[in-house]
Amino acid sequence: MNVLICIDDTDNLESRGTGELATILAEEIERRSWGSSDFVTRHQLLVHPDVPYTSHNSSMCFAADIDLAILDSLIAYAGDFLREESAVGSDPGLCVSVIDQLADPEAVIAFGRSAKEEVLNKKLAYDLATQLGVHLSEHGGTGQGVVGALAGIGLRLSGNDGRMKGWLRIQTHDGLASVGDIMAQTDLGGVRTLDGALLSATEMVEIESKPKAVLLDGKIYMMVSPVTDGGRVRWRTTPRSQLKKF
Amino acid sequence: MWLKDTQGKKAFRHGHDAFNRASEAAAECGDFRPDVEEEWVADEERSCYNCRLRRWTAESFVCLLPA
Numbered sequence: 001m002n003v004l005i006c007i008d009d010t011d012n013l014e015s016r017g018t019g020e021l022a023t024i025l026a027e028e029i030e031r032r033s034w035g036s037s038d039f040v041t042r043h044q045l046l047v048h049p050d051v052p053y054t055s056h057n058s059s060m061c062f063a064a065d066i067d068l069a070i071l072d073s074l075i076a077y078a079g080d081f082l083r084e085e086s087a088v089g090s091d092p093g094l095c096v097s098v099i100d101q102l103a104d105p106e107a108v109i110a111f112g113r114s115a116k117e118e119v120l121n122k123k124l125a126y127d128l129a130t131q132l133g134v135h136l137s138e139h140g141g142t143g144q145g146v147v148g149a150l151a152g153i154g155l156r157l158s159g160n161d162g163r164m165k166g167w168l169r170i171q172t173h174d175g176l177a178s179v180g181d182i183m184a185q186t187d188l189g190g191v192r193t194l195d196g197a198l199l200s201a202t203e204m205v206e207i208e209s210k211p212k213a214v215l216l217d218g219k220i221y222m223m224v225s226p227v228t229d230g231g232r233v234r235w236r237t238t239p240r241s242q243l244k245k246f
Numbered sequence: 247m248w249l250k251d252t253q254g255k256k257a258f259r260h261g262h263d264a265f266n267r268a269s270e271a272a273a274e275c276g277d278f279r280p281d282v283e284e285e286w287v288a289d290e291e292r293s294c295y296n297c298r299l300r301r302w303t304a305e306s307f308v309c310l311l312p313a
Contacts, residue, residue: 047302055302055310058284058285060284165284
């Protein structure tokens with residue numbers, strides 16, 4: 001059974017990031033043999049004076065494949081974990097959604113998209129979560145993080161938002177790798193240009209430091225940009241500065 | 247490089263895409279603290295855009311250090 005788990009607003013200026021807590025949760029699911037966890041994605045939400053956040057406003061989401069019988073245990077564990085591990089002054093929220101049991105996927109996707117464009121509140125989030133049969137809970141502070149937690153579920157479910165936490169580990173030869181080799185070393189859906197074209201397996205790519213991947217069309221892609229300064233090959237990993245729109 | 251915003255905080259005057267200036271500002275700053283990796287947006291690590299002490303705003307960011 002596939003679930004999405006999203007957390008938000010767990011940090012302060014001194015603490016570990018929300019992404020690290022999401023990673024620990026994902027690893028704990030596997031350590032306890034509750035199931036298998038997928039990669040963590042970061043989802044940017046609205047930056048606005050009326051939205052409380054520390055220095056950015058993003059939520060962290062991952063998918064897991066678990067047995068239905070452990071769902072309640074997972075939710076209880078994740079809630080306790082957030083209460084214990086979230087930073088002083090944070091307002092952590094947790095959302096867990098069983099994908100196949102989601103009453104109206106489009107509604108939660110729409111909520112996620114709205115959270116990137118307008119100021120939402122806890123009541124809206126709780127009302128929608130109840131309507132959809134999604135677990136939503138707060139674990140300290142004002143609990144404002146429930147808004148971002150539900151929004152993150154919607155954005156991950158959309159398949160078209162967010163960057164993968166961390167970076168891709170790709171072995172290269174003199175800084176270069178073929179798309180085929182890249183695919184063999186990763187779980188990528190493909191290597192893709194910003195225009196949406198997929199590169200063929202024989203194309204060569206210059207791999208810059210710490211290449212990132214983004215979520216598009218339900219898959220994780222490494223993005224590349226054309227080399228315009230006379231490089232050795234036609235493509236180079238897209239710089240981080242050009243990935244911030246994802 | 248900086249303006250004082252309505253709350254007296256330092257606001258970066260060049261917006262979200264002035265990567266060279268954000269890098270220059272961080273080079274001159276003794277309090278730079280890299281944020282967690284997933285929150286970096288600049289290619290060079292030492293950039294105000296990658297600093298834990300920047301708070302994004304709709305137009306740019308404010309620095310949380312005392313003005």
